[in-house]
Amino acid sequence: MTVVTTTSHDLDLSSCDKEPIHTPGSIQPHGFLLALSKELTVLQASDNLSSLTGVCVEDLLGQPLAHLLGAGLAERIKAALAQSEVGQRPIFLCTVELARGARFDVLAHHHDGLLMLEFEKAEQEGPADLRYLYRKVGDFLLKLNNASTVVEMARLAAQDICAVTGYGRVMVYSFDPEGHGHVLAECRSDDYHSYLGQRFPATDIPRQARELYLLNRIRLIQDASYTPARLVPPLNPVTGKATDLSFASLRSVSPVHLQYMRNMGTMASMSVSLIVKGKLWGLISCHHDTPSPVAFDKRTACEQLGQILAMCIGSREDADELQFRLEVRRVMVSMLGGLTHGADFIDNMSSVLPSLLQFARAGGVAVLYDDRLLVHGDAPGEAQIEELVAWLGMNTHADVFHTDKLSRVFAPAAAYTKVASGLLAMPISRIHKHYLLWFRPETVHTIDWAGNPYDKAAANGTPPQLSPRTSFDSWRETIHGTSAPWHSGEIEMAVEFRSALLGLALERAEQMAELAEDLGRANKELEAFSYSVSHDLRAPLRHIVGFSDLLLEAAGNDSLEKRQRFLKNIKESARLAGKLVDDLLSFSQMGRAALRPTEIAMADMVRSCLDKLSIETRGRNIEWDIGPLPTLKADPSFLQLALYNLLSNAVKFTGQKELAVIRVSAQDNDHEWVISVADNGAGFNMDYVHKLFGVFQRLHRMEDFQGTGIGLANVRRIIERHGGRVWAQSQPGQGATFSFSIPKELND
Amino acid sequence: MLKPILLVEDNPHDLELTLIALEKSQLANEVIIARDGAEALDYLRCEGDFAKRQVGNPAVILLDLKLPKVDGLEVLKVIRSTPSLKSVPVVMLTSSREEQDLLRSYELGVNAYVVKPVDFGEFVRAIADLGIFWAVLNEPPPGSYRYIKPH
Secondary structure (H helix, E strand, O other), X not given: OEEEEEOOOOOOOHHHHHOOOOOXXXXXXXXXXXXXXXXXXXXXXXXXXXXXXXOOHHHHOOOEOHHHHHHHHHHHHHHHHHHOOOOOOOEEEEEEEOHHHOEEEEEEEEEOOEEEEEEXXXXXXXXXXXXXXXXXXXXXXXXXXXXXXXXXXXXXXXXXXXXXXXXXXXEEEEEOOOOOEEEEEEEEOOOOOOOOOOEEOHHXXXXXXXXXXHHOOEEEEOOOOOOOEEEEOOEOOOOOOEOOOOOOOOEOOOHHHHHHHHHHOOOEEEEEEEEEOOEEEEEEEEEEOOOOOOOHHHHHHHHHHHHHHHHHHHHHHHHHHHHHHHHHHHHHHHHHHXXXXXXXXXXXXXXXXXXXXXXXXXXXXXXXXXXXXXXXEOOOOHHHHHHHHHHHHHHOOOOOEEEOOHHHHOHHHHHHOOOOOEEEEEEOOOOOOOEEEEEEOOOOEEEEEEOOOOOOOOOOOOOHXXXXXXXXXXXXXXXOOOOOOOOHHHHHHHHHHHHHHHHHHHHHHHHHHHHHHHHHHHHHHHHHHHHHHHOOOHHHHHHHHHHHHHHHHHOXXXXXXXXXXXXXXXXXXXXXXXXXXXXXXXXXXXXHOOOOOEEEEHHHHHHHHHHHHHHHHOOOOEEEXXXXXXXXXXXXXXXXXXXXXXXXXXXXXOOOOOOEEEEEEEEEOOOEXXXXXXXXXXXXXXXXXXXXXXXXXXXXXXXXXXXOOOHHHHHHHHHHHOOOOEEEEEEOOOEEEEEEEEEOOOOO | OEOOEEEEOOOHHHHHHHHHXXXXXXXXXXXXEEOOHHHHHHXXXXXXXXXXXXXXXXXXXXXXXXXXXXXXXXXXXXXXXXXXXXXXXXXXXXOOOOHHHHHHXXXXXXXEEEEOOOXXXXXXXXXXXXXXXXXXXXXXXXXXXXXXXXX
């Protein structure tokens, strides 16, 4: 065993990638191939035809099939073709016996404009037995049901295929994301060398070979030392290009591959593709040290076993993936719960740091927020993290950055590969440099390669790009600077976590904005308060003082009538000052008290307001027109105050009318109720409507209509606290209509 | 040869007290009373009810800051942006000591800003001083009409 230590370089030995392996121009000689037209005229044939049948290729070209098989067999094949639906995959037609007593299994498929008939030499007596397949498949399914792991399933498949084919060694290997193969399970005779656990470099299987593995799920090389049988003529007569043998069972394989097999001491091989969700997941690879045929029925059984295994692997992986994601999500949800507890983001984050580690199966986690750095677990130093974040900010634009080989992309990370060979990083703000970083420690691991993957040139005299390595001795490599890879579920969940975080942040920002707005409103109201105290309250006090002075000064000189007016003015001013203080108080309460919405029958509420107004309306001629009114949801005491204000305004401003007409009506506006109070009173000029609902605004002279100018401001405040609107319409002298809306769904 | 004073005041008590104060100062000037900003502007622009009045500007306008409809600041703004009115002296007469009202008034080009004193004696003195200064001592700008009180 050779042992080396490397920091893993790229295995780029892709010289084989260019070989056109699907058009080798030849076949393996344990059978012959005929390419026919629709009319079953032979257009192309393999040149081993003569040695297998005694018929010369040149003599057969352009002739009907009967020329080779005789009329009876040709008719049988024609009938078999007519019965079967022949597509791209070879199907078994029949077994035929040709001249000299040689028996052949006949396979047919359509491809490249040709009907391909492959005649494989049948070793066994009697026709191929497809019933064999059903029993095998049934048994295998039962066993798979009891298998607990993918490796266990692979082992069962290897055993079965070993039994079916009689090959000396059957390996099941899977491809990792880089394409390297890893032997998961093996079944072998004692005299075969074990490859269990070994890795085969991706370059052992060239790209186009992988593509063929996807197209054609089973391939047999019955004798690695064969001499290929060439196609005559060499090109496809229909297309004029090299004949595409992608689906042909007899297709000849690359000389490099044959060399590779011989290097392994393998003279016969068969491989079955394991295709999981449309991707080449792995291979079942069978080796035998002497040439060894596998008849079509057995191959079919192996192919079916491979498909069943692939399906079981697919569903097992799905289940594991689901389980994994559920677990990650569970951690994430509990973490988000923790994040919403307090007001301070960093405090909340500190409390969920252990979960953050668990969430990403990381060794360390760091949160960079507002120049504050929180670190938990094993992580690089503060300065190193800052340097790393600066680099991330400059170099990554994706939502998430992740690597399991950090020092490979960010050289300074070589200083701390032990704690941070793996990095999963997310910016958690688009504007600020806030980052969430997970670190995974280095996992020093060894890979047992089947031979040195970096040393492919070998055989003497052959051009190195066509030579597979000569040795399959185990070759151990130690990998440094890498961590366990990040699971796609972890990465997706991290992105989801980030958007949840952003959501939380946005919500907080909104709350802050709302608070700021509330504060702004409160400040404005406070200003209005101080203004009214300094201005509005000063006026009545000044009047009281002024008229009292005049009264004292007059000392009986003025007329009685004048003195009485002064006294009346004093009384009025005092009353107004008192009312102003009351109104200010109630207005300030309105901003603080909580709403207690209940169902309110508006008709009852109007009636109760009218009772309250009865003193003011005494002696007046008022026609009340109360329309049908709804039951709606609102705070009853507040709404009553608003309604009373509007009704008493209507009473006030119709004071000079012989007949006052006051109409209360309701309108259903889908999402809201609109209540209107219309009067035929003094009205106002619409030019001033914007001032109407402001605090301490009056549109009328004091002696015309008494009021402190707070009433409508109160109405607006009450309605807005219910989420509704207030508005007014008027024509001077024609009356006014005041309306408010109350939403049907209160969102308090 | 007396110059009229335009008093813009909506509060009846303030109006009465102001008229008493002017009377006590023994000014013989006619006092024209407007009860809100809109009416004051109608008078100044000879519109509405004042369409037929004798043309000419008052010697001084005593303007209450807080008025229904069009407030004192708005009236002041119109006066200062109307070529035929912009040189008329305006005294803001108010209960407000709010700095913003004061600043805003001066920004808009008020000639004087007087906070109505709560004490009546002081109030009378303030109004009398204003009347004497603006209506008697001050030489009004050209265009202020000279009003001869009819006997």
